[in-house]
């Protein structure tokens with residue numbers, strides 16, 4: 365029963381009782397990606413023209429859609445059918461005020477008793493915590509993940525000229541910052 369609890373107590377309760385284990389989370393990811401819904405699909409950047417070589421992957425943002433900062437405790441509602449999470453504390457604090465209790469990603473009802481914390485995504489956040497330029501990772505059908513760094517999609521290294529050199533220099537500078 366959450367009725368009598370403050371937002372802090374509610375979060376503590378969810379951290380004690382509402383954690384989805386890494387194994388369950390990984391199985392859930394595989395299930396979602398293998399059901400093949402268009403929203404979850406992105407094509408492999410390398411194989412964009414060859415659909416038969418398409419790799420089933422999904423981008424997972426590490427930012428909370430509410431706070432727009434990096435997620436600290438990744439959470440979702442039990443009705444949610446997506447992999448993406450929001451930050452538990454941001455969500456609970458906001459909804460103690462506005463009392464809407466709807467997932468900011470899919471808009472389904474997500475009351476306090478429906479919330480769970482994802483241990484696997486928590487682990488991904490922990491591992492990438494010092495990598496400030498990593499805003500998202502890519503997860504594949506087997507629930508393995510890799511880092512996705514934002515950068516220009518196309519870098520044409522075959523043509524010559526000052527303009528191209530400038531682009532390459534700016535990319536090098538960016539990566540050194």
Ligand SMILES: [Zn+2]
Pocket residue numbers: 440441443444445446467468469470471472
């Ligand atoms: Zn949702």
